[in-house]
Amino acid sequence: MSYQKVLPSAIDLPLNQKELGEIISKAKDWALMHGVCMRSKTNFSADALQFAPFVLTPSLYPRKEFEKAVNLQTVLNELMHKVAHDTDFLRETLASTIQVDEFTANLFKIYETVLNEGFTQILNLGLFRSDYFNNVNNKILQVEFNTIASSFAGISSQFQSFHSYILNELGHVDKTKNLPENNALSGLCSAMVEAWNIIGNQKAAILFVIEDVTYNICDQRFHEFEIREKYPHVKVIRRTLTEIFNTGVLGSNKELIVDGIVVSVVYFRSGYEPNQYPSKNEWDARLMIERSNAIKCPSIHYHLAGTKKVQQALAKKGVLNRFLSNETDIQKVQEIFTGLYSLDKKEGGDEVVDMVLKNPESFVMKPQREGGGNNIYGVDIPEKLTAMSDDERSAYIVMDRIFPPISKSYMIRPGGQMQPEIVEMVSELGIFGAIIGTKDKILYNRQVGHMLRTKVSNANEGGVAAGLGALDSPYLF
Ligand code: ADP
Numbered sequence: 001m002s003y004q005k006v007l008p009s010a011i012d013l014p015l016n017q018k019e020l021g022e023i024i025s026k027a028k029d030w031a032l033m034h035g036v037c038m039r040s041k042t043n044f045s046a047d048a049l050q051f052a053p054f055v056l057t058p059s060l061y062p063r064k065e066f067e068k069a070v071n072l073q074t075v076l077n078e079l080m081h082k083v084a085h086d087t088d089f090l091r092e093t094l095a096s097t098i099q100v101d102e103f104t105a106n107l108f109k110i111y112e113t114v115l116n117e118g119f120t121q122i123l124n125l126g127l128f129r130s131d132y133f134n135n136v137n138n139k140i141l142q143v144e145f146n147t148i149a150s151s152f153a154g155i156s157s158q159f160q161s162f163h164s165y166i167l168n169e170l171g172h173v174d175k176t177k178n179l180p181e182n183n184a185l186s187g188l189c190s191a192m193v194e195a196w197n198i199i200g201n202q203k204a205a206i207l208f209v210i211e212d213v214t215y216n217i218c219d220q221r222f223h224e225f226e227i228r229e230k231y232p233h234v235k236v237i238r239r240t241l242t243e244i245f246n247t248g249v250l251g252s253n254k255e256l257i258v259d260g261i262v263v264s265v266v267y268f269r270s271g272y273e274p275n276q277y278p279s280k281n282e283w284d285a286r287l288m289i290e291r292s293n294a295i296k297c298p299s300i301h302y303h304l305a306g307t308k309k310v311q312q313a314l315a316k317k318g319v320l321n322r323f324l325s326n327e328t329d330i331q332k333v334q335e336i337f338t339g340l341y342s343l344d345k346k347e348g349g350d351e352v353v354d355m356v357l358k359n360p361e362s363f364v365m366k367p368q369r370e371g372g373g374n375n376i377y378g379v380d381i382p383e384k385l386t387a388m389s390d391d392e393r394s395a396y397i398v399m400d401r402i403f404p405p406i407s408k409s410y411m412i413r414p415g416g417q418m419q420p421e422i423v424e425m426v427s428e429l430g431i432f433g434a435i436i437g438t439k440d441k442i443l444y445n446r447q448v449g450h451m452l453r454t455k456v457s458n459a460n461e462g463g464v465a466a467g468l469g470a471l472d473s474p475y476l477f
């Protein structure tokens with residue numbers, strides 16, 4: 001692997017054993033007491049929480065690149081909004097993919113259905129997260145753009161305080177100024193309430209669509225509690241797709257009524273992977289929601305715009321001109337794209353296969369899935385690729401593998417050692433954005449905050465819940 005640059009640490013490491021033991025113990029308790037927590041997958045109990053894995057000291061992040069990502073977010077919000085409203089583009093781009101990928105095909109079927117019927121609600125709410133790795137020169141490159149269930153705004157909003165506390169305890173109060181403010185949680189919740197206000201039905205609730213079992217419960221509850229605390233008149237309910245199927249109906253004006261409660265805004269924290277639709281019922285529930293006059297976060301077309309296939313199509317030369325008019329913006333967005341390639345035979349897929357087979361370590365192969373753990377990396381690609389028919393390949397895209405600079409610190413996990421080793425890590429920055437608009441008019445467009453997720457450098461993926469990733473803060477330099 002070609003990792004190169006090693007970044008310095010925010011403070012001198014290692015810590016001596018006594019100091020390390022004490023600060024870890026304080027850090028764990030701080031995390032537990034401030035909701036930096038999840039439910040355990042291995043030892044599940046609805047009555048207990050574990051702290052979420054975290055990096056003890058914040059990771060260095062170039063200020064210029066951080067600001068670049070922050071400043072680009074409203075442009076990306078607008079771009080994805082326009083992409084989502086370009087029916088021809090979505091159709092053409094996803095045509096081969098939906099021939100072979102049943103999940104995306106099912107989403108597309110819902111899209112076609114509501115498109116043919118006419119959208120009951122023309123407003124969309126987007127709570128997005130654009131994710132970045134830095135390349136060897138420490139410049140941001142987009143990993144992906146999330147349009148559904150973008151998570152960790154709640155927990156990440158605690159991290160400036162968390163790392164300020166840690167730095168202060170370790171005698172570095174002067175360094176806390178390098179931790180940028182993070183208002184991701186309040187930003188996303190304000191946008192949800194703004195959508196609720198636009199509908200203006202005082203009796204209506206915001207519906208959180210949830211998984212059967214929620215491990216990332218604190219992150220979700222932070223959103224709910226933020227809304228209930230700041231806007232006590234706005235009701236929040238949580239239901240699974242199965243429950244929505246069982247108790248939901250459309251009223252005479254296509255209002256969504258769940259358990260007798262009218263819903264004006266639907267916020268999906270589930271519905272992005274196949275196992276969240278165990279039967280036709282859950283698909284029917286999704287269709288019912290799309291047919292309703294509630295504002296959906298995301299609407300079905302926002303969901304489709306967030307597919308990896310769309311990301312790959314947008315990176316093709318000249319395509320951004322279809323959606324953005326400002327040349328400077330176009331250039332700035334183009335710069336964050338790394339090589340993305342279609343495997344579709346009609347789009348030069350055979351040459352891409354040759355290129356990848358010659359040098360698999362330089363690539364990542366991605367299906368149209370969310371939530372981590374779905375990609376194929378390096379040496380595993382050839383076997384997978386050669387076992388597939390030409391058509392089946394169209395379910396995937398290929399992307400240049402990014403090798404970010406390495407940082408070093410302690411990664412703390414529940415059940416981990418009391419005297420952990422320093423590990424080599426890489427960080428993925430996420431910038432949150434919120435948008436509300438119709439096809440022709442954007443009413444609300446903001447950048448609202450960030451998250452930093454760090455994984456051990458030799459892991460392919462760094463899902464926090466999966467155990468290889470940890471929450472972190474950017475320490476700007
Ligand atoms: P998902 O929607 O499942 O989160 P991602 O595209 O974000 O899919 O991929 C999951 C993870 O895989 C990322 O968080 C990152 O750790 C790793 N990854 C994705 N793309 C690349 C890439 N081009 N280079 C290196 N690692 C990548």
Ligand code: MG
Binds near residue numbers: 146369370371372
């Ligand atoms: Mg994703």
Ligand code: MG
Binds near residue numbers: 371
């Ligand atoms: Mg991701």
